[in-house]
Amino acid sequence: MTQLLLHLFVKNYQDTGDPEVRGQYGRLAGLTGIAVNVLLCAGKFLAGLLSGSVAILADAVNNLSDAASSVVTLLGFRLAAKPADDAHPYGYHRAEYLAGLSVAALILVIAVELFKSSLKRILAPETVAFTAVGAAILVVSIAAKLWLCLFYRRLGRAIRSEALTASAADSRNDVISTAAVLFSYAVTQLTSIPCDGWAGLFVALFIFWSGLGIARDTIAPLLGEAPDEALVHGIANEIRSYDPRVLGIHDLIVHDYGPGRRFASVHVELDAREDVLEAHELIDSIERDVTKKLRVELVVHYDPVVTDDAELSAVRQRVECVINAIDPRLSFHDLRMVRGREHTNVIFDLVLPFDLRGEEDAIRRRISEALHAEGHHYRTIITFDSEAFNDIHTRMEADVTEPPVPEEPSGARRE
Structure with missing residues (x-):
């Protein structure tokens, strides 16, 4: 049934990365939800009036709210498809998250x-009062809501929609709550035990708990959660495999402005001996092709590295041994040396896991002591980076270091 609806109402339904196709998915889900929930609400309202069951009437009102939620979802997708303008240069794609939050509310x-x-x-x-019509309506409702749950879930996974995922969870809740109502309906008829109110109470608590979960899941991307791991590794793999001249990458940052609207920046390492114009052309090609393939607006920063300096290679190996001894999770990049008359600055960025925050001074001291033990006049200038932006740090050759740069004050960071 779901496949048939996609064939009939969504053009090019397999191209889920296309914003227009995504909007068609949202419209199909919204209109289907409105139709199913309005019919179920009418049927349950009739059954509730015939039986006098508060649980059935409450379930009917729940379906009415589901229809309203479908309207909100439909409006959310429509607003998210609105093109960017001067007031919102990054578009309105986060409106879909707001739709999911409205459903939760x-x-x-x-x-x-x-x-x-x-x-x-x-x-x-x-x-x-037990009636066969009322029982039949509840059974049909369970079947319809189960299908609607699977329908929302399939569409939500296809386009990675928080709003549709929330709707799927809501439909699942309706299956459980209606089953509880049907059970209490039957128990009341068979035993005369007044469990109608208890069934409604159970349903209310279950729905409330589910609503909290949906709210949490939709608030997370609005606050700024970690980017999708598959996307991060997809960008990294595309760049690493793009050209043999790419020696490594680091500082990959992804900004999410809503489904289908993402921006990313990354540092790409190339041999310092590479012709500047050719390196620039390679960087432009990476930006253009990755943007087209992954639908992510990518900006690449070019980091030149030196591969033929013996002292730099030795320092690099020493730093690597020290940080591995401190914690194997530590990694570094942007290593370079600035040679002066009295001492040499060893400058690099160190990626620090979240649970090691507060240990910066101790780590800096251990690295400095290890380098001084070599008998050289090295002074370490370390910038600590967040692990959130460097968990895909890679280097494709072991002995590479950054070229010397003009001496800069302690703690300075090269852009």
């Missing part, structure tokens, strides 16, 4: 209201 409100009505029913039980 509606779920939480419904959970609170259902909790109140269920608590009242527990304190003042009422007789629930």
Whole structure:
């Protein structure tokens, strides 16, 4: 059924990276959700009136809120497809996250209201009349919501949509809550035990817990979570394999402005003997081709490295041995030396894991002592980088170092 709907209503549905195709996915999901939930709401409302069950009526209201959530999702995708303008130069793609957050808010409100009505029913039980029509409507509702959950999940995974993932979770909750209502409906008929209110209370708590999870998942990208690992390694692999002249990469930073709108910057290391114009052409080609293939606006910073300086190679090996002894997770890049009359500055960036923050002075001291033990007048100037931007740090040759640069003050960082 899902495949048929995609064939009928989404042109080029396999090209999920295309913003236009993504918008069509969102429209299909929104309209389908509205249609299914409105029909289920009408059926459950009828069953609730016939039986007098507060749990069934609450479930009907829940479906009505789901229809409203589908409207919000539809509007979110429509707004996200709006082109960038002067006020929002990076586009409106984060509107999809706001749609998911709105769905979570509606779920939480419904959970609170259902909790109140269920608590009242527990304190003042009422007789629930069992009808075959009501039971049949609940069974059909479970089947419909199960299909809708799988439908949302497939579309959400295809386009990596937080809003559709939230809708899938909401539909799953509806399957569980309606099953609980059906169970209490049957138990009340068979045993005369007034469990209608308790079933509604269980459903309310479950829905509330799920709403909190959905809110957490949609807030995370708005606050600025770590980039998608597959994307990070995809960019890294594309650059590393692009040309044999690429010696290594580091400082890869990805900015996410919403689904399908991402920017990235990275430092690419090339041999310092490479012709400047040819190196520039290579960098331009990497930016252009990676942007086209991965749909990420990429900016590359060119780092020249020296491969034929024996002293630099020796220092590099020594630094590598020291940091491995301190912690194997440590890595470094942008190593260069500035030779002076009385001492030589050894300058590099050290990638520091999050749990070692606060240990910078101790690490700097151990590295300095190790270099001084060689009998040279080395002074270390270390800039500590975040692991978040350097977990894909790679170097394709072991003995490479940066070319000398004019002497700079302690703690300075080369751009």
